[in-house]
Each structure stands twice: as structure tokens, then as C-alpha cells.
Amino acid sequence: MTVPTTQQSGKAIATxxxxxxHVTKLDVATQQLCSAIRLLFxxxxxxxxxxxxxxxxxxxxxxxxxxxxxxxxxRDKAVRPEKHDFWNRRLNESANFFKHADRDPSAKTRxxxxxxxxxxxxxxxxxxxxxxxxTIEMWVYILWTCQIYPEIWQECELKARLNASIDAGDFDLxxxxxxxxxxxxxxxxxxxxxxxxxxxxx
Numbered sequence: 001m002t003v004p005t006t007q008q009s010g011k012a013i014a015t016x017x018x019x020x021x022h023v024t025k026l027d028v029a030t031q032q033l034c035s036a037i038r039l040l041f042x043x044x045x046x047x048x049x050x051x052x053x054x055x056x057x058x059x060x061x062x063x064x065x066x067x068x069x070x071x072x073x074x075r076d077k078a079v080r081p082e083k084h085d086f087w088n089r090r091l092n093e094s095a096n097f098f099k100h101a102d103r104d105p106s107a108k109t110r111x112x113x114x115x116x117x118x119x120x121x122x123x124x125x126x127x128x129x130x131x132x133x134x135t136i137e138m139w140v141y142i143l144w145t146c147q148i149y150p151e152i153w154q155e156c157e158l159k160a161r162l163n164a165s166i167d168a169g170d171f172d173l174x175x176x177x178x179x180x181x182x183x184x185x186x187x188x189x190x191x192x193x194x195x196x197x198x199x200x201x202x
Contacts, residue, residue, distance in 0.1 A: 025060055030132060032057035033123045037137040040120070041179045047113060048098060054119040055095035061126035070129060074122035091115070121145060140179060 023031075036053035039046040062072045071077060075091060093109065101107075124138045134142075146153050 025064060026130060026132060029057045029060035029064075029123070030127060030135070032060070033120070033127060034135055034137040036120060036123075037141045038183055040116075040141075041176045041183065043176070044113075047111065047116060051111060051116040051119065052095060052098050054116055054123060058119050058123040058126065061123055061130060064130055065126055072122055073125055074118060091119075117145065117149070137183065140183065144179065 032053045036050045036057065039053070040050045058072065058074075062075065065071055120141060124134070124142065127138065128134060
């Protein structure tokens with residue numbers, strides 16, 4: 001049987017443990033991305049899993065886009081050609097470390113959380129360029145990065161409304177308890193899927 005995908009969460013839902021779940025490459029990348037975002041807001045103890053899922057999702061989206069002559073902004077478009085291989089090795093360093101232990105079972109690595117955050121931004125951008133819907137998780141993450149990394153976002157209606165709501169004391173996206181609550185609130189997810197700017201001051 002083919003199990004439908006829930007747009008708001010990016011999850012394929014099976015009603016029976018013996019059911020088969022048929023997924024496309026885009027389904028896989030979207031589910032990995034949404035799961036990574038949800039885990040990010042569960043706490044810092046999940047950062048390795050978040051980075052692993054974010055890297056895997058971005059790799060699938062990038063491969064799909066490359067078949068259409070496109071690619072990743074973070075890995076392809078914003079990098080000078082002579083630095084391309086070096087830059088991608090650095091970006092892959094942590095993901096590869098988390099996957100393999102055949103050559104260096106006692107090795108250590110340093111994971112910068114900002115690298116994880118930007119992998120997620122890159123994956124969300126590539127998701128949009130494959131004409132996939134922006135899920136609730138992605139909207140919440142975009143809004144969170146607008147607050148945490150305001151310098152990387154151009155001035156726009158979304159950022160203006162977010163800042164107005166923060167200044168008014170309506171909510172604080174740095175409060176992960178609140179974010180987790182929103183992601184578990186089905187009414188909130190349904191409302192945001194229809195009107196993603198509706199929470200913010202006009």
C-alpha cells in the first residue's frame with residue numbers, strides 16, 4: 001500500500017506495523033529535514049542526530065537539484081570554484097565522522113552548531129526549489145533563524161512582523177519550550193499551514 005504523507009509534518013504515517021511505506025526521494029529528504037528541526041528544539045543533547053539528519057536531507061535535495069542543473073547555495077553557488085572541494089570536505093567532515101569508525105574508532109571531532117543551523121537553512125531552501133511545500137517545521141525554523149541570526153536575512157514583511165511581535169512581548173522564539181508546544185499543537189499547525197503570517201502584527 002502507499003501511505004499518504006502529512007503535509008504539515010512531512011511524515012509518512014503507517015496504520016499497521018506490517019504495512020509497507022512507499023516513499024520517494026523527496027519524501028525521504030522532507031521527513032529527514034522535518035525530524036531534524038523537531039529534534040533541534042527538543043534540546044542540545046540531540047545535536048548529533050540533528051546534524052546527521054540535516055546533512056542527509058541536504059544531500060538528497062542537492063542530488064535531485066543537480067539533475068536539473070541546479071544545486072546548493074551553501075555548497076555550490078556561494079563558493080569560489082577553486083575552494084569548492086576544500087569547502088565541501090569541511091562541510092562533510094562532521095557528517096562523515098558520525099557515520100564511520102572503521103579507520104579511527106577512538107578519534108574525536110568538533111561540531112559547530114552554527115554549521116548545523118546553516119545546513120538546515122540550505123535544506124529548506126533546496127526543498128522550496130524542488131517545488132515542495134513549506135511545512136510547519138520549516139516555517140518555525142525560518143522564524144527562529146530570523147530571531148537568532150537577524151543579520152543574514154534581508155528586510156521583508158516576515159521579518160518586520162516577527163520583530164513587531166517580539167517587541168510587543170507576544171512570544172519569544174528563543175524559548176524552546178514554547179516552540180515544542182507549537183509543533184505539538186494540531187490547531188496551531190493547521191492554522192499556520194493556511195496563514196503562516198497570521199500570528200504576527202500587521
